[in-house]
Amino acid sequence: MALRSASTQLLGRAGLLPAAVCNAFHRCMSTSDKFSVEVLPFKAHRIEPPNNVVETSIDELVGMYELMYKMRRMEIAADMMYKAKLIRGFCHLYDGQEAVMTGIEAALTKEDAVITSYRDHCQHLSRGGTVKEVMAELMGKRDGASKGLGGSMHMYNRQANFYGGNGIVGAQIPLGAGLAFALKYQKKPNVAIAMYGDGAANQGQKYEALNMAGLWNLPVIFVCENNHYGMGTAEWRAAKSSTFYTRGDYIPGLKVDGMDVLAVKKSMEFAKAYALEHGPIIMEMDTYRYHGHSMSDPGSTYRTRDEISTMRQERDPVERVRKLLLAKGYDAAAIKAMEKSVKKEVDTAVEEGKAAATPPNEWLWRNVYVAPANMDMRTVEGTYVQPTYDPTYSS
């Protein structure tokens, strides 16, 4: 699939030159030069879809590849850390779905708001967070994205307008509509992205959110990451209609190859422009998670190993970009060097996370209320303390 894209990429710039000439021509290009890549056509509901030709550049692809490769390495590291019992509790991994968030981010600025479900490690990364913040958070350390107080499902970044990381299936969707309302009220040229899975797509509150967003023309993009399994239940067993992009009824929708970062980028650029002018739109990203739903799910009882390996071989989103870069003549050694550097970054982050301190005990009763409730809390030493308020967690 990636090769098909690569072979057709030069149409816009080089016309009908033979392939050999294309390659030679391409080596002369600057890495910031634009060229076109064809992606799978979009399916549309109540809207005229954009065309399926995407403009990109070597620079952009390299950036995307680095981010996606980092996501992949980070999630694999998290898996190993979990199995080593250094991460406990709940942990949902994103490997396989990297192209979705990477493509979304490519169409946004950090002024746009993002809110997602509990599968949020890579969103934190794409919003500008570090691997160390994720790793430390997973281990409940104070250097973590949420100071070790949230854990896997609760990463946040106020400056980059990342609203988390939410633990209850679908509960973030109406929040996304609220974020969009605020953006519109403030007349900002920005959108809110409300991400959810195919499992959450059957939640009643999603329809309440769609209705309000449609009623008030809110600039919200509902992104359904359809990885085809709501926990252990296949989409068709849980949804009467699994064409999730059509399920907004009066809200238009697009279905996108969510394993192709360029398709995601193109569709999200279109969606952002649409949402700012007209209101909500649903984006169904056809994607796949390699891991089970969570760490307690081996991921192999409700689907075949063959299905997973076929997906890895034929549609892997990271490999797709790597192949495209190589086909464009990008230096394989440069890719190797970058991969090595990313691996080192992840390894270092793991070690730093392990070495980081746990939050001090007094944070247990910190910031539950701004005006602390009139009650004492018992400490481990048997003394009593007043709950405190200090949003900076400076001590």
Add this chain to the structure above:
Amino acid sequence: MHTHVRQLQQVQQQHQQQGQQQRQQQHAVHSLSMSEAQAGDTKPLNLCNAVNEALHQAMDSNDKALVFGEDVAFGGVFRCTVGLLERYGRRCFNTPLCEQGIVGFGIGLATQGYTPIAEIQFADYIYPAFDQLVNEAAKYRYRSGGTFTAGGLTVRAPYGAVGHGGHYHSQSVESFFTHVPGLKVVVPSSPAQAKGLLLSCIQDPDPCIFFEPKMLYRTSVEEVPVGEYTIPLGQAQVLREGADITLIGWGAQVHVLAQAAQAVADADGISCEVLDLRTLLPWDVQAVTASVNKTGRLLVSHEAPLSSGFGAELVAEVSRRCFLRLEAPPVRVCGSDTPFPLVFEPLYLPGVERVVDAIRATVRF
């Protein structure tokens, strides 16, 4: 009906009728079934398997019993529903991930005379279904003048601390529902209890919420009668006889109380009476007041936060009914008034040492 089941029910009837005196004759063991353990007609089960067996028997004896919830057809995340799909086919099925819909759907089934047994995968996920439980299930009979009832409905949900569950997989949510007339709220603390109480809930003519302490799914193992039996709702159980102070808890916290009682018996010679409440709504006022009238002191302990926890209800009612008998202020040893924390779980929970401290302070008041 198996002989041992009849015996068990007789034990329970006596328990109900004869009150304190009868209780003193019972072993202070963890479950009513223990006297049956010697009969041979039992087998060791953990709490998860006991729930599973109860579900099998409920579906065997009632072809209108249906088990549904998120991933239950595959056995459920805790494996409580293993084997139901294979044995009962489409009477056990997966639902979409929509708790509000699951409970609403169950209420509809119940009004048609079915016996829906819905699973909410974690008690923490029950809040989207709060409206359905509080406004629909609890009030259906009342508001329709007896025309309809959702009484066949049982909602099962794993609840409570599990060591590393964090904010949304650890909460004790029982007190929200004890405030709702029309519902019954039941919490077992052992495998034999889980089986007998769950079968009671399923057969009960009122909508029941059954909170399963997930910490005990694997860690609590005991002899469980093989046949179908019920344990009456609304009755507490004395787990340990004592003279100086009454300790009341439910679910996994009962085990903390039992350990604390042993610790102060060994170290201080304090004699604790431990009550397992088992049903929170309606709760066993007689058993509780009888015990406090005997000991003169009360300690209530739960994992849920202190403020407005169910302990407050017990303390208030005991203060009124046993006022002249009390020798110290009733005390609550509970979770902190914070969100259920991730890394701070040991700090948050009302563990054995905190209970021991409170017992000593109350006895020496």
